[in-house]
Amino acid sequence: MPEALSALKKDVPFIVRPAVRRKVEAMASAAGENEVTLAFYLMAKSSMAPK
Numbered sequence: 001m002p003e004a005l006s007a008l009k010k011d012v013p014f015i016v017r018p019a020v021r022r023k024v025e026a027m028a029s030a031a032g033e034n035e036v037t038l039a040f041y042l043m044a045k046s047s048m049a050p051k
Contacts, residue, residue: 004041011045023048 004024012020024044028036036044 001035001037003038004036007038007041007045020048 008017008021008024024036024041027044027047028040031040033040
């Protein structure tokens with residue numbers, strides 16, 4: 001979804017963006033989602049953030 005892609009571009013540095021995008025898409029697929037919504041992206045971001 002465009003909103004999720006826009007948030008990804010703001011949150012993730014260019015150099016690692018493709019890897020993070022693949023990871024989020026894999027997480028969505030594993031969760032049975034057909035597309036990555038902004039809400040799903042934010043949930044994935046929080047689960048991947050360093051603790």
